[in-house]
Amino acid sequence: MFIGKELNLTETAKPAKSRKKLWFTLALIAFNILVLAGIILHEIHGKEEQILDKEIFVTWAANYRFLVCALCCVLCYILFESLKYLIFIRSFAGRWMPMTALKTAILGKYYDFITPLGSGGQPFQIVYLSTQKKIPIGPATSIPLSGMIVYQVGYVCFAISMFVVYACIPHSLPLATPVLYLAGFGAFCYLIVPAIVVLFSVFRETTLKILRFFVKLGHKMRLVKDVDATLEKTAASLDEYRDSFKQLLKKWYILLIGVLLGWLMTCSNCMIAYFVVRASGMSVNWLEMLCLTIFTYCSVTFIPTPGNTGAAEVGFYAVFAGLQSTFWVTMLWRVLSYYSILLIGLCVIVFTPLKRKIQNARANRRRPSVAETGEPAQSETQNAEGAIETERDASEKSQ
Secondary structure, three states: OHHHHHHHHHHHHHHHHHHHHHHHHHHHHHHHHHHHHHHHHHHHOOOHHHHOOOHHHHHHHHOHHHHHHHHHHHHHHHHHHHHHHHHHHHHHHOOOOHHHHHHHHHHHHHHHHOOEOOOOHHHHHHHHHHHHOOOOHHHHHHHHHHHHHHHHHHHHHHHHHHHHHHHHOOOOOOOOHHHHHHHHHHHHHHHHHHHHHHHHHHOHHHHHHHHHHHHHHHHHOOOOOOHHHHHHHHHHHHHHHHHHHHHHHHOHHHHHHHHHHHHHHHHHHHHHHHHHHHHOOOOOOHHHHHHHHHHHHHHOOOOOOEOOOOHHHHHHHHHOOOOOOHHHHHHHHHHHHHHHHHHHHHHHHHHHHHHHHHHHHHHHHHOOOHHHHOOOOHHHHHHHHHHHHHHHHHHHHHO
């Protein structure tokens, strides 16, 4: 009698928990679809006349090989990010986990692209690694944070190298001087987080005093509500970054590989624009295109919109105003460098829980049920026996 009750309670609790998890998953999927739809509508609003230009499609069909190269750059971008996390997971957690590294890379970039200033990827990566992959919370925290640090350093190294290259090559496309200044300022902003982490690792108290000054300044400008709470939260975050950075410094070769992969990621991302321009029937210097594309990215780095939406397009228009069919070139560039990552990330978010649900259903079908065997499964029997012993102990104590 008691065993039957225990089994019924267990079976009733499981569907309730499963339904709650299903509704949460569906809500998350709906939210992601709405965000994606909103971004696309923002892109095409007010450009209906330019969309009717059909000659560009004929040109793309004739130059399809450049589109294939652009698509390969997208895949290389994901590949380099995945390799970085594969190496970091092996270094911090001691295991080779290729599929986990791939999913970590895709999830991180997806949530970076839909959150302001690209700041949303790391929390989701930490949750994914610690809860779903059962990696201890220390390594699970260090992996994404270290990944972000080395990517930013690689990004800035690539930007600096392109500033040097641009000064040494002939220019066929005009570039406004303010854009160059904005690009330099954006690259500096991108270097702020790694620089603060290094300073915090060496001079913790001094860095906190500097941060306190800026937080108080923000409070006077009514940008910060609670000074103490903000400082406490910032210090806790910086402590996590510092621990991750110290772990990286112990394995300097891992740090260098991560920076190199960050450099290659940025290069692959910038090469997309070159191949899109070539596919659109224009001949340009590939080095100049690399320089102008990274200048575009740097000049809108500090714009607080998801994926720099709106600002990236305006920046591309400003930098590549001399090109033909600027609208379609811009749109194809954004589709490949931005929306393709969003689409891949959305597929991972949607199909991963579905795949897990199908696998669980198959496992449950293979497991013989109580009705078929007349006996509860082993885990259920153990739970029932434990409950009987607990009830017996309680009755003995009452007597």
